Amino acid sequence: MNVLGIETSCDETAAAVVSEGRVVESSVVSSQIDLHARYGGVVPEIAGRAHVELLVPAVEEAMARAGIERPDAVAATYGPGLVGSLLVGLSAAKGLAMSWGVPFVGVNHLEGHLFAPVIEEPSLRWPLVVLLVSGGHTLLVHAAAPGRYRLLGQTLDDAAGEAFDKVARFLGLGYPGGPAIDRVAKEGDPAAFTFPRAMLGDGYDFSFSGLKTAVVRAVERRPEAATPDVAAAFQDAVVDVLVTKAARAVRATGARGLCLGGGVAANSLLRRRALEAVDVPTYLPSMAMCTDNAAMVAAAGSFRLLRDGPSPLSLAPDPGLFLEFER
Amino acid sequence: MLLGIETAAGLVGVALADADGPLAGVWLRGDRRHAETLGPAVEHVLTQAGASLADVDAVAVDVGPGLFTGLRVGVATAQGLAAGLGLGVVEVTSVDVLAQEVYDGGWEGPVAAVVDARRAEVFVASYEEPGVQTEAPSRQSPETLAGRLAGAPGTLLVGTGAHRYAALFAGAGLRVAAIREPSPRVLVSIAAGRLAAGAAPVPAAAVRPVYLREADARINWVQR
Numbered sequence: 001m002n003v004l005g006i007e008t009s010c011d012e013t014a015a016a017v018v019s020e021g022r023v024v025e026s027s028v029v030s031s032q033i034d035l036h037a038r039y040g041g042v043v044p045e046i047a048g049r050a051h052v053e054l055l056v057p058a059v060e061e062a063m064a065r066a067g068i069e070r071p072d073a074v075a076a077t078y079g080p081g082l083v084g085s086l087l088v089g090l091s092a093a094k095g096l097a098m099s100w101g102v103p104f105v106g107v108n109h110l111e112g113h114l115f116a117p118v119i120e121e122p123s124l125r126w127p128l129v130v131l132l133v134s135g136g137h138t139l140l141v142h143a144a145a146p147g148r149y150r151l152l153g154q155t156l157d158d159a160a161g162e163a164f165d166k167v168a169r170f171l172g173l174g175y176p177g178g179p180a181i182d183r184v185a186k187e188g189d190p191a192a193f194t195f196p197r198a199m200l201g202d203g204y205d206f207s208f209s210g211l212k213t214a215v216v217r218a219v220e221r222r223p224e225a226a227t228p229d230v231a232a233a234f235q236d237a238v239v240d241v242l243v244t245k246a247a248r249a250v251r252a253t254g255a256r257g258l259c260l261g262g263g264v265a266a267n268s269l270l271r272r273r274a275l276e277a278v279d280v281p282t283y284l285p286s287m288a289m290c291t292d293n294a295a296m297v298a299a300a301g302s303f304r305l306l307r308d309g310p311s312p313l314s315l316a317p318d319p320g321l322f323l324e325f326e327r
Numbered sequence: 328m329l330l331g332i333e334t335a336a337g338l339v340g341v342a343l344a345d346a347d348g349p350l351a352g353v354w355l356r357g358d359r360r361h362a363e364t365l366g367p368a369v370e371h372v373l374t375q376a377g378a379s380l381a382d383v384d385a386v387a388v389d390v391g392p393g394l395f396t397g398l399r400v401g402v403a404t405a406q407g408l409a410a411g412l413g414l415g416v417v418e419v420t421s422v423d424v425l426a427q428e429v430y431d432g433g434w435e436g437p438v439a440a441v442v443d444a445r446r447a448e449v450f451v452a453s454y455e456e457p458g459v460q461t462e463a464p465s466r467q468s469p470e471t472l473a474g475r476l477a478g479a480p481g482t483l484l485v486g487t488g489a490h491r492y493a494a495l496f497a498g499a500g501l502r503v504a505a506i507r508e509p510s511p512r513v514l515v516s517i518a519a520g521r522l523a524a525g526a527a528p529v530p531a532a533a534v535r536p537v538y539l540r541e542a543d544a545r546i547n548w549v550q551r
């Protein structure tokens with residue numbers, strides 16, 4: 001079964017074909033980073049307009065690379081995300097499914113991220129603890145099996161990636177902030193500052209807004225401080241909290257593996273520390289699978305289609321869609 | 328057969344036309360859930376007409392100007408349908424549809440199609456006679472438009488913007504037609520006429536909504 005996946009929840013316009021629920025036949029991502037860079041963040045109206053221009057070429061490219069004329073189903077992200085972006089991919093997916101006479105299935109973007117290891121690391125044994133960290137989300141999830149999730153914790157304010165973007169902007173390092181800070185921090189001394197680790201010993205929830213404020217105050221106090229030192233100390237604080245809580249979750253739940261996902265999972269310090277922190281197998285997604293892509297949407301869509309059947313054509317975008325709890 | 332999609336205003340509409348003219352249609356006004364209602368509406372119209380997408384030769388869509396969210400639902404759906412079927416798309420503007428319906432009703436004078444653009448502005452295009460646009464769509468304040476048209480009192484106004492500012496236009500001695508939203512039946516008729524006259528549809532990937540307003544952030548950037 002070939003499933004065409006479509007992903008337009010934020011600033012990536014993506015299409016992919018996945019067969020047998022996990023074999024990537026093609027995966028195309030048209031990034032809009034250049035369109036948003038001058039604003040220092042994703043501008044919703046610009047993203048919505050760009051999706052309209054980029055989506056059909058991405059779909060045609062994905063179909064051509066997979067060498068198929070018609071998939072067996074079309075899957076598209078219907079939330080969470082920017083509503084003006086979601087509805088472009090969702091509407092086009094419905095039109096495509098109708099035109100081919102194949103089922104349409106809506107996919108929860110967060111569940112899509114949880115299917116990255118299904119694609120890249122099929123040897124991984126469930127249950128898993130998944131740390132999902134990006135510009136839009138920061139979640140710690142216990143996944144007993146595909147479709148059976150329990151939320152352990154989440155951010156109470158800024159997402160981890162948002163903290164990277166805001167601190168990078170403050171330090172004049174540009175957008176997106178994650179890769180910029182990762183690069184600069186390599187030349188810095190993380191011990192030059194000691195930034196707060198919010199709620200470190202306390203449950204599985206996260207808070208990053210205070211950290212950003214602490215960075216601003218520290219630089220105001222020591223304006224002569226080297227930017228690489230500030231970046232390294234900031235990154236150290238974020239990674240410390242993420243890894244400490246993820247490792248504790250693995251131990252507490254008896255999970256057989258730890259997975260990273262989302263754009264922040266591309267951070268080199270986070271990847272290194274995650275490997276060292278647990279003695280169960282750790283899945284570190286490839287760069288292409290960290291960031292938003294449609295292969296993960298097609299894989300999750302394949303699973304949902306087999307388990308729950310197709311979605312109705314009346315499915316609406318749901319910007320605040322949450323990951324379903326274990327039933 | 329031609330399939331038309333209308334979502335540029337507060338109305339979700341679908342219509343089919345064959346060589347004899349409009350064949351079937353459905354429209355829903357007032358609930359602005361375009362993304363939820365459009366797909367089922369397409370299926371409903373096809374079923375009621377005893378047709379299938381295999382019978383469709385081209386897809387027509389209202390590309391605006393209008394409300395951005397609704398426009399993108401219609402355009403993206405038309406793109407998906409056309410790309411999957413390997414068909415072209417006929418782009419029709421909302422103002423052309425509005426003006427045509429007035430002329431279909433027997434009006435013979437000049438027409439101003441006026442679409443509500445929110446933020447105290449309207450999108451407007453002018454017509455001298457059926458199919459003859461004398462002023463391309465632009466964005467302006469209703470006061471400016473009323474002042475301009477006061478010198479041409481024979482102009483009939485049509486569209487959501489004409490209705491929203493009806494009192495202002497009446498005060499300037501202008502008449503407003505009963506029609507508010509573009510009609511999917513008229514949209515599909517215009518598209519069929521253009522195809523019959525030899526116009527070439529555009530590829531699905533090339534369809535672009537007519538926004539007539541910079542994206543929000545860009546405006547802020549310029550003003551900063």
Ligand SMILES: [Zn+2]
Pocket residue numbers: 109113134136262291292
């Ligand atoms: Zn994501």
